[in-house]
Amino acid sequence: MRPVYALGAGVHPWGKWPDKPQLQLALEAMDAALADAGVAWPDVQALAAASSRFEGGMGWGLHANEVVQAVAEQGMPCINVGGACAAGVIALQSAYSLIASGQYDVVAALGAERMPKGFIPRPPGGKDDRTDNDYLRWVTMGATNPAYWAIEARRRQHDHGTTAETLAKASVLMRRNAAGNRYARYRDPVGVEEVFASPMVADPLHLLQICPVSDGAAAVILGSEDFVKRSGKPAVWVAGCAVGSGQFGDPARRIPTIATTVREGIPHTSEVVGAVRRAFEMAGVAPKDIDVLEMADNTAWHILAWPELFGFYEPGQGDWMLENGKLAIDGEIAVNPSGGFLSFGEATTAQALLQVAEVLWQLRGQAEGHQVSDAKVGMTAVLGLGANGGSVILTR
């Protein structure tokens, strides 16, 4: 395998953009990424696009083809990948492999999404019977996505004594981080009182402890060592890049299933933990080496639980870490200096690439307004429907 480098990244700010079709968001993110990498469309040899679910792609998920037909009909391979909320990292893995294999020298990965309002609706194609989990969870008990996370959070309170106040402070930290990030949608800081004053959605989670849905787009340009040397462009090493799916016996409450068979010794959220472990192994680093962790905070519970699952510290210690400022931008390990999904909202297929862009800029010292001091090693972690997980490690 050849080493792979991140040449540049581009992000369209997250928000609600009713006047911009999904293709427009994609093109703007690509333009920004090309400019950041100091390359142009003629340099790009292949495009891997996360296939957005809600719009575009000619109805067949052909998002890469839609983009090249708009701006770059130069015969390049178009790879269109699924993976729901983790699709962006699967696109990146595809781009990474094309370079690592020696086939190409400059490849782009792209994700763009315009989300419908409210609870994410049931996907088309399922049968109205017991063979469709998404049908079952609605008709038998009306289990919304936040209810799944709330069940995890309630159990954490039982196991580790996590207080409502600590759970609220996770949201407070995310909004404080986002205040300095011009790409984030919600940039007004909030206090614990405001979190408590927001409507209770699924106990113990209030509205401000659950990520909303947004429109957004992100792109990352990867390059080979040969290209980096030839062009003389500054680049950051992609030291680890891994995707995976769930393991049998995982105790996580997996959306949209209504039951789980649990086995001892299988990690919680195994699709992400498995990818994180593989990324650590590829990069030859351990949790103690990580300066920045950009992870999917679908809820405040994730901020407390996920670093524990990845081995950053012992189960239950997340509360103390948060309360003592260890997860802040100037703490021991900066968790989501970007502000995370709690401040951005989910733009499902784009968000994993947003995480990689953030880590890249952090390592370059270009995270204006929310920079982690002297960040050398950064990691991403993301989860998608269907038990998809992925993780990327960049080092400088």
Add this chain to the structure above:
Amino acid sequence: MNGADPEMVVEGLVEMGPGGPRLIGSHCLGCGTLYFPQMPGCPNPDCHDKRLERTLLPDEGTLYSYTIQRYQPPPLFRMDDWAPYVLGLVDLGAGLRVMGMLSGIGENEVEIGMKLRLAVEPLYRDAERGDVCTYMFAAAGDRA
């Protein structure tokens, strides 16, 4: 729920027996794993047989965790006189945890570790189908 089998929101999840309702799951003849609902195959990577048989699952368990659904879910979910309700994750033993609404247990009474028993309760009344029911979990002993 005596007499004729109740009208259920979806077929194939519950069987009414002399001792009360039971959830219908799968039992793997290869590795012994229990699943709910019935599965098309056994996903256990250590299992090489993977032949499944229909089985009735234990009708008692303990509450592993819960939440209170405060917002009315989208229209696929139908319930008369909607009000927030408790949604539980119930450990039925052998590693099997099943989600379901709790019946007759208020938000101040619910407690992790409490003993629960499977029940079938009406969710809404339909002009053509009459009372339409789903499975729920009630406090064990309520229906003894």
